[in-house]
Amino acid sequence: MATNHISVPTEEERLSHLLEISESLNDVRDLDTVLESILHQARSIANADGGTIYLREGDQLAFSYTQNATLDKGDHNTQSVNSYAAFKLAINRKSIAGYVAATGEPVNLEDVYNIPADSPHTFDSKYDKEIGYRTRSILTVPLRTTRNELVGVMQVLNAVRDGVPGRFTERDQLYISLFANTAAVAIDKAKMTRAIVLRMIRVAELRDPTETGPHVNRVAAYSSEIYRRWAARNQVPEDEFRRNRDQLRIAAMLHDVGKVAIPDSILKKPGKLTAEEYAVMQRHSVTGACLFGDAGSDWDAMSAEIALRHHEKWDGTGYPGRVDIDAEPIVNGPGLKGEEIPIFGRIVAVADVYDALTSRRAYKEAWDEDDALETIRQDAGTHFDPGVVRAFDEVYPVVKVIRNKFAD
Ligand SMILES: [Fe+2]
Numbered sequence: 001m002a003t004n005h006i007s008v009p010t011e012e013e014r015l016s017h018l019l020e021i022s023e024s025l026n027d028v029r030d031l032d033t034v035l036e037s038i039l040h041q042a043r044s045i046a047n048a049d050g051g052t053i054y055l056r057e058g059d060q061l062a063f064s065y066t067q068n069a070t071l072d073k074g075d076h077n078t079q080s081v082n083s084y085a086a087f088k089l090a091i092n093r094k095s096i097a098g099y100v101a102a103t104g105e106p107v108n109l110e111d112v113y114n115i116p117a118d119s120p121h122t123f124d125s126k127y128d129k130e131i132g133y134r135t136r137s138i139l140t141v142p143l144r145t146t147r148n149e150l151v152g153v154m155q156v157l158n159a160v161r162d163g164v165p166g167r168f169t170e171r172d173q174l175y176i177s178l179f180a181n182t183a184a185v186a187i188d189k190a191k192m193t194r195a196i197v198l199r200m201i202r203v204a205e206l207r208d209p210t211e212t213g214p215h216v217n218r219v220a221a222y223s224s225e226i227y228r229r230w231a232a233r234n235q236v237p238e239d240e241f242r243r244n245r246d247q248l249r250i251a252a253m254l255h256d257v258g259k260v261a262i263p264d265s266i267l268k269k270p271g272k273l274t275a276e277e278y279a280v281m282q283r284h285s286v287t288g289a290c291l292f293g294d295a296g297s298d299w300d301a302m303s304a305e306i307a308l309r310h311h312e313k314w315d316g317t318g319y320p321g322r323v324d325i326d327a328e329p330i331v332n333g334p335g336l337k338g339e340e341i342p343i344f345g346r347i348v349a350v351a352d353v354y355d356a357l358t359s360r361r362a363y364k365e366a367w368d369e370d371d372a373l374e375t376i377r378q379d380a381g382t383h384f385d386p387g388v389v390r391a392f393d394e395v396y397p398v399v400k401v402i403r404n405k406f407a408d
């Protein structure tokens with residue numbers, strides 16, 4: 001294709017790119033990282049400035065993930081803040097996404113501010129106004145599994161052709177629709193994984209009522225945001241970052257599953273624990289690590305590491321320290337110090353303590369968020385890694401949105 005501009009890929013190149021990225025979706029496990037990666041790739045296939053994924057929840061579509069390259073150029077937190085927004089659309093013909101979900105047909109519009117008067121659907125410009133953006137072209141496709149179940153709807157918006165806004169072509173529509181099939185299967189799989197993890201959490205919750213679904217969702221989301229910032233500050237390569245973040249999302253949820261093995265008399269004791277009882281309580285870290293014992297995958301290895309190390313302290317006064325997890329009885333060793341503590345242990349420590357402080361417990365009210373943040377800052381260098389606390393501070397606007405999304 002000699003007439004093509006040098007930077008424009010040929011159709012062949014686009015197609016092989018499509019196959020490559022479809023395959024890479026198989027490596028992702030966590031729902032949020034799956035959505036992130038799907039949208040990222042869909043935008044690259046169609047040269048789109050932004051996009052949104054809605055997941056079906058009963059007869060509604062829940063806004064579940066969004067990206068926007070233009071808005072993202074401003075503040076590093078913008079994309080995360082927008083993605084944790086929570087709203088739902090009815091599945092009916094009134095909105096564009098609702099229409100696509102209801103009919104199963106893709107919709108390709110050149111300018112949403114000039115939709116033909118006889119179209120059933122309208123564009124709601126409220127969100128544009130809120131975020132200060134001008135949406136033009138939108139391509140919306142259904143996300144259907146091979147069993148033909150609708151898992152959601154994907155939108156890419158504002159096609160860019162040679163640097164200028166344009167419309168999505170027939171080819172774009174074809175490629176995005178093909179990709180949507182792979183994407184739907186990946187989403188379905190990730191939802192199943194998350195459901196299994198949440199079921200494990202529910203088992204732990206039967207034993208320890210503080211270890212709830214919302215608590216672990218918050219801890220995992222905080223940890224993922226802290227890691228995003230920490231990784232940017234520490235020049236973690238993109239590939240490594242994506243892989244770790246995917247594992248972290250799930251592994252962080254499981255930080256306290258070891259509590260299933262702690263007797264009720266200690267776990268549910270209303271008053272202060274005796275020294276012996278506290279020693280038994282501390283064993284949840286080692287027990288948790290044993291649950292993922294024969295690390296069959298990277299994900300198991302990270303889950304074990306987080307379970308084992310989320311109570312270590314930067315100054316070496318945490319537990320279990322240098323310990324042989326196969327010994328009987330288990331004896332805590334001298335605490336790990338500073339960077340001896342694996343980074344994901346240091347991150348989950350901050351996320352878990354912050355969430356405990358800002359949540360209500362049988363023995364205390366929820367702390368005011370500014371007091372909790374102040375405590376975390378003060379404990380940088382003693383309890384917490386100062387670099388992690390700094391990252392936490394920098395993503396704090398997102399932390400607030402997450403608290404809202406996963407409220408008790
Ligand atoms: Fe714990």
Ligand SMILES: [Fe+2]
Nearest residue numbers: 211255256352
């Ligand atoms: Fe916890």
